[in-house]
Amino acid sequence: MNTDGRQGKAVTPVVRIRAFHLTAEEAHASPDVVTGIFLVNGVLTLVLFYSDATRSFVSLALSKRFGDPPGELDYPLEVQIVDDHPMRASMVYRVCILVLFRNTYPIDLVPIPLHERKVIAGMDWLSLNGAMIVLD
Numbered sequence: 001m002n003t004d005g006r007q008g009k010a011v012t013p014v015v016r017i018r019a020f021h022l023t024a025e026e027a028h029a030s031p032d033v034v035t036g037i038f039l040v041n042g043v044l045t046l047v048l049f050y051s052d053a054t055r056s057f058v059s060l061a062l063s064k065r066f067g068d069p070p071g072e073l074d075y076p077l078e079v080q081i082v083d084d085h086p087m088r089a090s091m092v093y094r095v096c097i098l099v100l101f102r103n104t105y106p107i108d109l110v111p112i113p114l115h116e117r118k119v120i121a122g123m124d125w126l127s128l129n130g131a132m133i134v135l136d
Contacts, residue, residue: 034133039099040107041066046118047098051133053122056107058093059114066093070111079112087112098125105129 034049070091077089093109
């Protein structure tokens with residue numbers, strides 16, 4: 001058993017990841033972000049496809065519109081949000097439905113405080129679906 005040196009006290013691993021506070025205007029100006037309005041769990045949502053984000057996230061405000069409660073992550077995440085203090089996330093909305101041009105895709109979303117009601121589709125979703133951000 002992995003312990004922290006005290007009798008019987010298990011150490012819970014923490015995964016460190018990064019997310020970014022971007023407003024819609026900043027996202028449109030950023031060369032490595034693609035944005036659009038798409039359905040996520042039946043709600044029209046601003047979605048940022050962002051290759052610098054390790055995981056996929058949903059704003060707390062938007063997640064309140066999801067019908068089902070979140071589940072627990074296998075391991076807590078320490079999320080570094082630029083210009084804010086690191087925060088710990090331990091919940092996830094598993095198998096949310098993202099609709100892109102009449103195709104549906106499952107996406108797991110970690111709820112975190114974000115400036116606007118939005119979803120950030122990070123590298124976990126991009127790589128799983130073979131998506132690439134191509135800039136001209």
